[in-house]
Amino acid sequence: MSNSSLKTTMLITKALADRQRIRILMLLRDRELCVCQIIAVLALAPSTVSKHLSILGAAGLVEHRREGRWAYYRLPGGSADAASRSALQWIEASLGRDKTIEIDDRKLAKVLACDPEVLCRQQRRC
Amino acid sequence: MSNSSLKTTMLITKALADRQRIRILMLLRDRELCVCQIIAVLALAPSTVSKHLSILGAAGLVEHRREGRWAYYRLPGGSADAASRSALQWIEASLGRDKTIEIDDRKLAKVLACDPEVLCRQQRRC
DNA sequence: GTAATAATTCGTCATGTGGCGAAATGTAAA
DNA sequence: TTTACATTTCGCCACATGACGAATTATTAC
Numbered sequence: 001m002s003n004s005s006l007k008t009t010m011l012i013t014k015a016l017a018d019r020q021r022i023r024i025l026m027l028l029r030d031r032e033l034c035v036c037q038i039i040a041v042l043a044l045a046p047s048t049v050s051k052h053l054s055i056l057g058a059a060g061l062v063e064h065r066r067e068g069r070w071a072y073y074r075l076p077g078g079s080a081d082a083a084s085r086s087a088l089q090w091i092e093a094s095l096g097r098d099k100t101i102e103i104d105d106r107k108l109a110k111v112l113a114c115d116p117e118v119l120c121r122q123q124r125r126c
Numbered sequence: 127m128s129n130s131s132l133k134t135t136m137l138i139t140k141a142l143a144d145r146q147r148i149r150i151l152m153l154l155r156d157r158e159l160c161v162c163q164i165i166a167v168l169a170l171a172p173s174t175v176s177k178h179l180s181i182l183g184a185a186g187l188v189e190h191r192r193e194g195r196w197a198y199y200r201l202p203g204g205s206a207d208a209a210s211r212s213a214l215q216w217i218e219a220s221l222g223r224d225k226t227i228e229i230d231d232r233k234l235a236k237v238l239a240c241d242p243e244v245l246c247r248q249q250r251r252c
Numbered sequence: 253g254t255a256a257t258a259a260t261t262c263g264t265c266a267t268g269t270g271g272c273g274a275a276a277t278g279t280a281a282a
Numbered sequence: 283t284t285t286a287c288a289t290t291t292c293g294c295c296a297c298a299t300g301a302c303g304a305a306t307t308a309t310t311a312c
Contacts, residue, residue: 009148013144014299035259044300048302066308071260161290171273177270197289
């Protein structure tokens with residue numbers, strides 16, 4: 001992924017060219033999230049969200065770790081490709097104060113408030 | 127266009143999510159170009175290129191002026207939206223030395239060398 | 253082990269998108 | 283005016299993509 005070819009750039013631009021994937025990236029701004037928490041905010045089928053996350057991952061725009069049966073996704077750290085990082089910076093700057101994103105943030109706050117650090121199932125049933 | 131909403135951002139990301147449109151933006155890096163010159167380099171149907179240019183225009187990623195029956199396209203100047211400008215900066219930085227882009231640059235050089243500042247028809251027949 | 257659960261993969265469907273040629277538009281040359 | 287030409291718009295087709303549910307995988311709970 002650390003190659004700045006047109007192909008790599010297209011992976012990133014295509015990953016960014018979807019409303020739901022942008023929403024996911026914005027949700028991950030300050031914290032990592034479990035897939036079920038993302039599902040709860042976006043209100044999409046688990047399979048759909050999983051597919052979006054795999055596209056973001058292939059573009060180097062998210063990383064993930066597994067913990068038991070849960071998968072936690074986060075924005076890439078310092079080891080990430082320069083193109084990915086600057087793309088993310090651009091997205092965040094462009095969406096400073098968007099209505100949809102703010103609503104998502106509030107939804108996320110409620111999901112997180114339910115029972116932090118506990119099972120996704122419980123968090124999803126807020 | 128000077129509004130940083132999700133909708134506007136999506137216009138930009140969708141415009142960037144196509145290989146041919148990226149090639150067009152890179153061709154326009156240092157100069158404005160007539161549509162027929164772009165057609166000559168990309169080797170696509172005029173209607174296809176025109177459609178791409180209108181998508182880029184709607185996203186604020188190119189501007190154009192008409193001169194007689196020719197239309198000249200260029201990257202947006204200082205009056206452009208901040209989101210558009212930073213997107214273009216990101217694209218240019220990401221594609222510093224790509225093979226396809228370099229080949230396009232050489233093709234463009236030949237097209238321009240043919241008969242600069244003269245009719246598109248002649249330039250297309252190099 | 254068996255059951256339950258989180259996530260992913262797969263198959264399918266509806267819609268979006270990129271490509272072209274034909275027709276339309278607008279301008280310059282004859 | 284008539285013709286030629288650059289570009290755009292329109293209609294169509296093939297393919298890509300996003301959505302879902304069902305089936306699968308992997309892990310924990312019983």
